[in-house]
Amino acid sequence: MNTDRFVKFWICFVIFFGFVMPFLSTFFSYSSEESTGFNDYARIVGLDYKAELVDEPGNGGNVVITEQITYDVHAASSSNLFWELWRDLPEDYVDGLKVDYTVNYVKQLNDDGTEIVYQESPKLYWDDSDYTSSLYGPYHWYHSEGPYSESAAQYEAVFFYVDGIYRDQVTFEIQYEMHNAALKYSDVSELYLTMYSEDSVKYLESFSGQILIPNEDMPKSGNYLAHTFGTNANSFPYTESDTVNPGYHTFSFQLDQDDLKFKSYNEYLEFTLLSFNEDRHIFTDYAPDNYYSDDVYLEEAMDAIREYDELPLKAKEQKLQLLAGAIVLSVIFFGYVIIRNQRIQKKHQFYQPSQNILYYRDIPSDLDPYFAASLVFAKKKGKIDEGDAYSAIMLSLVRKGYIELEKISPEKDWKNNNIQLRVLYQPIIIPTGPAATLNDLINASYQNSVKPEIDAFVNNSLLHTISPSAGETQPGTTTETVTADEERINIHGKKLEPLSMNEQTYYNLIRKYAKDGTISMKQFENRVANDYDSTDTFLTSIQNSVVNIGISNGYFQKADYLGLKKEANSLAKIYIILAILLMTIGNLIISMTRLDLAFGAFFILGITLIICALIVRHDAKKYVLFTQLGEDEYTKWYALYNFLNSNTLMKEKTVVELPLWEEYLVYATAFGISEKVIKALEIQRPDISASPMLSNRYYYTRSFVHFGHSFRSSAHHASSVSRSYHSSGGSFYGGGGRGGGGGGGGH
Incomplete structure (x- = not known):
């Protein structure tokens, strides 16, 4: 691939993977968790979330959660329906306490206001027959507890076995109890709810929620801090009320599609409530002790929230720093390219042609x-x-x-x-030495099939013998007599x-x-x-x-003579490769962080590198070390190339002699444009x-x-x-050299 094609290829590569591919990946993306293909998916599009804190003897630190989940089901084919849906219930250990779940019920809510109460299945469905059998069949649910293990068929999820859905939106209500959601420490209690996260939030169109704290467990004003986490806004708004749900202090939020925007680093919807001062254990009186129940934690928790709130500002500062760095580097690259060219121009002599010629109609010389x-491709066309x-x-x-x-x-x-x-x-091979006779000479001439030259030998007009140099030709041997300057027929x-x-x-x-x-x-x-x-x-x-x-x-x-040009083109390729890496891999990496695209910093630097590469390649054309003669001859031969490659020869009215047509075809073939001369021959018809x-x-x-x-x-x-x-010292013959191959041993 020549340099022109190389640069064009990588520029197209940058445009496709730097600009087009990110758009396509966003538009056509789907999650393997919720989809088996572009046209085959089940996505959560609507959520109504309600969590009620429970702090009672034997049941402290728990939360009862009721969710109404709307799925958008889209099967690729009516012969391959959806028979199961699920809701992840991820388990974990937090400060020594296991966070796990107990599922209370699952219902399917119909559009007409009726509901189907699902029954708990005694097993996880595995075979296709399970979904339609009379023993198990649809309208069942199964809670697959952890720890997560595919080999053990433990998935940390609740499955709903439905009656074959093709394309529809269906809503389910599930209720489950989350254990150890509220933890107590020496100086603070914390309720932390990760409501939804990762792939499950990507297609949400609405999300409403309520966090209910019984009045007797609610800290007084000034003794608590509530906070939300997630979405592109970093946190989402909520309201508080003592009247929405009588007997409870309610934290409410209502998010629509405009609010539900996410990037890879903020794909979660979370809520926390901290209680401190004299109310530090007001909603964890009956919560079990964890590893750190006797340790102070308030300051650490407040610092963590403060740091989280500062993340967007810090990210903006980092993006500005990255942008400034990219601009500075861009200036440095531009400066280096300019200074480099000036130094080369100062160090080397680059001649200008004695005259500028666009088209040259004659053959400049009998050149190989x-x-x-x-010569023609030394500057303009690469190789x-x-x-x-x-x-x-x-x-x-x-x-x-x-x-x-x-x-x-x-x-x-x-x-x-x-x-x-x-x-x-055939050049004439003439016997030399004292044994050579006239008959030998004539016979040699006949053997070489050059009849017109035989008479020349006889007339002693063209016959020349070359005496052997010392150590080269022995008496009685033969040597060629024709030199480059000798007449040949x-x-x-x-x-x-x-x-x-x-x-x-x-x-x-x-x-x-x-x-x-x-x-x-x-x-x-x-x-x-x-x-x-x-x-x-x-x-x-x-x-x-x-x-x-x-x-x-x-x-x-x-x-x-092409060394400087090759070095310049190599530098241009390095710039192009760096631009590709920055605008593809670099942008891909930072796009998954809060730096996003850093105000286009990598695009600015990448485009700068491409421009620098184009400048270097343009300058490289001048870096051919011709002499004045070489520059003048290059100008003529390139003008001949232009003439043969244009349509001028086809339109010429002047008569071109056959010998010149022949030379045109020879050199046009060498230049890779023989079809131009052939077409001109067909038009001119000499x-x-x-x-x-x-x-x-x-x-x-x-x-x-x-x-x-x-x-x-x-x-x-x-x-x-x-x-x-020659480099390996091997042989052209097969086998293994002397002796046979094969394994063996010996005494």
């Missing part, structure tokens, strides 16, 4: 296709596509007349298994242009495997894939050619009959370009095998 593509470059090199060898592609079976289509490479030119009599570095390397590879002058494309690719060391040498030569050509011809200031290359429609197809990509994969596979072999 692989190097030309590397060269090696597969396209290999296709371009082969096409250039065809254009220059060194090879041609032909069908093996003329009646079949142009497929890789029906295409062969034919070598049209192929078997068709065409005078050949010199080959570039990579063209020569590719040409030598073809000759290596085309022993008789031909080889099928499929065989050629197989030989490349399996000749590990030779292919690795070939691949290394191709990859090193960019630096070799760039340095030797004065295009680059140094071998690591007479291509005089061009063997342009006349062959196979070079216009995706199959031809695909071969370059397939060749690249084969070459890289062979290279990796070769390098792993």
Whole structure:
């Protein structure tokens, strides 16, 4: 994935998971406790809660609770009804006393005012038959006591077994006694009720409640403190009355949907009543002693309430601090990016082109296709596509007349298994040393199938022998006589242009495997894939050619001419990754705390990092260490790329000569835009009959370009095998080396 795609991908990732996903998760969320799927659920939507404190001999510290619970039942299918509902009754130990429950009754309240009194079941229903059997069946309830254990079928809940509900709202009234709800200490008594919490409050539309304290157990004014906990407001309002329920002091609250807003850190509805001073034990006279009944607790309890009330203010201060920190860090990041660019500009010489060119219609120079593509993509487009470059090199060898592609079976289509490479030119291998005769020279010429050159040998006009250097060639051996500057003529009599570095390397590879002058494309690719060391040498030569050509011809200031650009792009990627982590994982973590989203602090910092990354990437395009010559040549070649990639060539009225069309196709293939030139050829319709290359429609197809990509994969596979072999010191052969493998022992 190139850098452009990398950045676009992560920006889309940020938008989806930072903005869209939180919305979708809120809109479509459901609780596993109350639902088996998006369209299959039973939710508590309405509550009428009433708790009456009891402080009597043998029954002190207890609360009798009566609830009317409305469930919204929505089965996904009428063939898969709801047969049970439940209300959690979580048990716990508080200061050594067990808080548990005794269920008194369960009723179903019908819309017409009638009620169905449920009977207690002797067992927890488990099998499907239990819900409809004549022995058990619907309209029963069962209290599954703790401690909670799924393996022991102990769920700390009361279950209501209903008569198959499809989609309806049903209301139940349950009454149960909560033991040890009120605890006494040396200087204070505390009644603490966790009415509802966690998943059960998420879908509440209304919640009304009353806490009833008998008048004789109610502390005097100034001797008690009542407090509520929960909801986004941190606490909810209540009223007090001595007349609503005669004989009782009543704490009442009425919450609607606007009040019942929750976040993950405040999903509870709780009430506490503290009595102190002379009334410190007024409602716990008969409550059992706990571990700390002789200890003072009032100050600790008051401090805890005070700290709870201060939580929103502290959270706001922390959010402001986090926001300020994010802004400061944003400024630091921006400053670093600017200063970094200034330092690089000051330390290095970046040349400007001698002239600005938008389109360049000629071929700037006879440049190697692989190097030309590397030059074009050095700044603007990221990374060269090696597969396209290999296709371009082969096409250039065809254009220059060194090879041609032909069908093996003329009646079949142009497929890789029906295409062969034919070598049209073979360098002359000339015997050297005192034993070499004129007949040897002529025979060597015939053996190399270069008939036009034989006459040249006879006339002594082109024949050159190369004397062996000391220690290289022994008498009687042979050596090639053709150099890059020597005139070459192929078997068709065409005078050949010199080959570039990579063209020569590719040409030598073809000759290596085309022993008789031909080889099928499929065989050629197989030989490349399996000749590990030779292919690795070939691949290394191709990859090193960019630096070799760039340095030797004065295009680059140094071998690591892209080092600064790569460093900048790596820094940009780090910024993007940090932005992703902050705006997804960071926001997810703090959203579950009172920091919420901290006024968008992580979004501000994340967006800053993305902007910094874009700035760094933009600056990176300038960090290519060209010489003045390199910058000028880059400008021309990139202008040629723009010309070939635009629609201008299709609309041109000037006549383009066939040799130029051929070069256009070669370099467009190297740039990955061959379809543009092919389309222009189809529109302009030049007479291509005089061009063997342009006349062959196979070079216009995706199959031809695909071969370059397939060749690249084969070459890289062979290279990796070769390098792993040399690095491990292993062998290409199977087995375990000398001797047999297998386990064993010995004496």
